Amino acid sequence: MNDAGQEVVKLWANENGGMVSVYNKIGTPVAGMCTFEYGGAMGVNNKFGSTVANLLGFKDDGDGVIEVYSEDGKVIGRLP
Numbered sequence: 001m002n003d004a005g006q007e008v009v010k011l012w013a014n015e016n017g018g019m020v021s022v023y024n025k026i027g028t029p030v031a032g033m034c035t036f037e038y039g040g041a042m043g044v045n046n047k048f049g050s051t052v053a054n055l056l057g058f059k060d061d062g063d064g065v066i067e068v069y070s071e072d073g074k075v076i077g078r079l080p
Contacts, residue, residue, distance in 0.1 A: 039064075046071075 002008050006027055012019040017035030024030045028049045033042045039057035046052050050073060057064040068077035 002025065004025075006023070006025070008023050008025075010019075010021045010023070012021075014035075016037055017040075019034035020032060021029050022031040024047060028045070028047060030045045030047065030049070031043065032045075034040065041057070042055045043051055044053045050071070051069050053069065054067045055064070056067075063080070066077075066079045067075050070076045
């Protein structure tokens with residue numbers, strides 16, 4: 001918690017592992033990391049909570065992907 005008593009980091013457990021979320025000083029989620037059935041993911045949001053980047057790993061084929069988003073939520077860059 002920060003000095004104002006707001007949570008700034010949250011941890012969850014789920015059937016596939018867990019999740020971590022980080023919040024800014026006004027309580028907006030700005031970063032996260034999680035596990036899921038096919039691998040793991042990390043995401044970054046802007047100060048308004050909109051996704052601006054994702055890094056995803058996929059267990060089945062071993063590949064991963066990096067995506068970058070525009071202000072209105074459209075994918076503007078992707079590797080591979």
